[in-house]
Amino acid sequence: MLTAIWAQDENGLIGKKNHLPWRLPNDLKFFKETTENNVIVMGRKTFEGMGKRPLPNRQTIVLTSDEKYTASDSVIILHSLEEVLNFSKETEKTVFIAGGAQIYKQFEPYLDELLRTTIEATFTGDAHFPSFDYSKWKLVKTVQGIVDEKNIYPYKFETFIRV
Numbered sequence: 001m002l003t004a005i006w007a008q009d010e011n012g013l014i015g016k017k018n019h020l021p022w023r024l025p026n027d028l029k030f031f032k033e034t035t036e037n038n039v040i041v042m043g044r045k046t047f048e049g050m051g052k053r054p055l056p057n058r059q060t061i062v063l064t065s066d067e068k069y070t071a072s073d074s075v076i077i078l079h080s081l082e083e084v085l086n087f088s089k090e091t092e093k094t095v096f097i098a099g100g101a102q103i104y105k106q107f108e109p110y111l112d113e114l115l116r117t118t119i120e121a122t123f124t125g126d127a128h129f130p131s132f133d134y135s136k137w138k139l140v141k142t143v144q145g146i147v148d149e150k151n152i153y154p155y156k157f158e159t160f161i162r163v
């Protein structure tokens with residue numbers, strides 16, 4: 001099962017200088033709880049934005065064209081889409097495509113599910129979620145996020161499956 005997971009603002013913005021443009025701890029919690037004990041795949045730039053530190057309790061796969069790229073022993077480094085697709089066929093775990101923009105775009109044809117957090121505000125930044133054809137996707141679940149003193153923007157969690 002291949003699932004894309006991301007957070008965007010109202011304009012599809014996802015990143016600023018290799019980091020998230022907002023602070024929304026409840027979305028990080030959602031990401032953590034959803035991906036725990038499964039597999040996350042990310043591009044080399046997103047991985048470096050996280051300080052090359054893999055998140056605990058899940059398998060991290062990093063995609064790079066650099067055959068000499070190294071990271072901590074627990075990280076699997078792969079060099080093509082096909083390698084990730086083969087990995088996902090051989091595991092019973094959910095493989096979460098976790099960004100960034102280049103990675104989401106390339107995996108679109110192979111995704112089974114989308115988990116989108118939309119922050120109902122606008123920010124500035126330099127990375128946008130790629131244009132997906134949402135006529136091919138059906139919204140099956142919407143959960144409104146809780147706004148509080150630490151999560152100050154309205155936001156919602158949506159789940160899409162292929163039509």
Ligand SMILES: NC(=O)c1ccc[n+]([C@@H]2O[C@H](COP(=O)([O-])OP(=O)(O)OC[C@H]3O[C@@H](n4cnc5c(N)ncnc54)[C@H](OP(=O)(O)O)[C@@H]3O)[C@@H](O)[C@H]2O)c1
Pocket residue numbers: 005006007008013014015016017018019020042043044045046047049063064065066078079080081098099100101102103104106127
């Ligand atoms: N809001 C969110 O949910 C979210 C989630 C994740 C990331 N982001 C943001 O997204 C931005 C980064 O996105 P990005 O598009 O610039 O970079 P990216 O997708 O994170 O990484 C791109 C890199 O991945 C490698 N790569 C891509 N396709 C590959 C392939 N088919 N085979 C082998 N390697 C491949 C290349 O690395 P090499 O150059 O080493 O070959 C490429 O430069 C950041 O701002 C980050 O904060 C946001």
